[in-house]
Amino acid sequence: MCEPSGRIAVLVSGAGSNLVALADAIERGEVGAQIAVVVSDVADAPALAWASERGIATSVVPFDRADRPAWEARLADAVESHGVEVVVLAGFMRILSGRFLQRWMDRVVNVHPSLLPAFRGADAVGDAIAAGALVTGVTVHLVDELVDHGPILAQEAVDVVPGDTRATLLERLHAVEHRLLPWAVDQLVRGNVRVVDGRATIGPTEQRSSR
Numbered sequence: 001m002c003e004p005s006g007r008i009a010v011l012v013s014g015a016g017s018n019l020v021a022l023a024d025a026i027e028r029g030e031v032g033a034q035i036a037v038v039v040s041d042v043a044d045a046p047a048l049a050w051a052s053e054r055g056i057a058t059s060v061v062p063f064d065r066a067d068r069p070a071w072e073a074r075l076a077d078a079v080e081s082h083g084v085e086v087v088v089l090a091g092f093m094r095i096l097s098g099r100f101l102q103r104w105m106d107r108v109v110n111v112h113p114s115l116l117p118a119f120r121g122a123d124a125v126g127d128a129i130a131a132g133a134l135v136t137g138v139t140v141h142l143v144d145e146l147v148d149h150g151p152i153l154a155q156e157a158v159d160v161v162p163g164d165t166r167a168t169l170l171e172r173l174h175a176v177e178h179r180l181l182p183w184a185v186d187q188l189v190r191g192n193v194r195v196v197d198g199r200a201t202i203g204p205t206e207q208r209s210s211r
C-alpha cells in the first residue's frame, strides 16, 4: 500500500464552515494535509468563493440529473487531476456511487450532523428536533454507497435542549464538527485508519468518543 501524500480534495455544496475549520486546523499544523482543490456541484456556493479568496484551487462540476454517471465521471476527474489521495465531503449534498468511491476506496470521509445510524439524510438537524430527540450529535465516517453510511471514525453526542431551533442546535453541532472532522482527516492522511468487515479502527487507540 502506498503512503498517503496528504493532498486532499474538499467537496462542498454550501456555506463551507467545515472547510474553513479544516483549513484553519491545517494552518495551525494540527492536520498533516494540504487542500489541493475544493470542488462543488453548486456554482455559487459560498464555500467556493471563500476557497478562491484563500488562494485554493477550485472547480465547479454542476450537478447533471439527466446524466448522473457522466457528472460523476467529471467530478472524479476534477479530483483526480489534483493528485488527491483523500476526499473530504464537507457539506457535499450529493450521493456518490461505487464508480467514484472505488477510485478512493476507504479514503472518502463525510461529516454528518447526527449520531448515525439515526437521522440519515439532508435534514438531520430538523429531523432530530421533529422527533423530540433529547440527544443527537455528530458522526464522521468513511463513505460507502448508502446515504450517510459507512465505517464510523468519530462520534460525539450533543444534547437537544428545550426551545432549540434548527439554527441554535446546528450552531452547537458545528462546533463539534469543526473539531472531529479535522481530527479524522488527520488520521486518514497519516494512514492510521484500517477497515475490516465494515468497521474502522484508528491507529494504536480506539475510536474517538467524548462520552
Ligand code: GAR
Residues within 6 Å of the ligand: 014, 015, 016, 017, 018, 019, 047, 090, 091, 092, 093, 111, 112, 113, 121, 122, 123, 124, 148, 174, 177
Ligand atoms: C454540516 O452540518 C454537515 O454535517 C452537513 O452539512 C452541513 C454543512 O455545513 N452534511 C450533511 O448533512 C450530509 N448528509 P458547512 O457547509 O457549513 O460545512
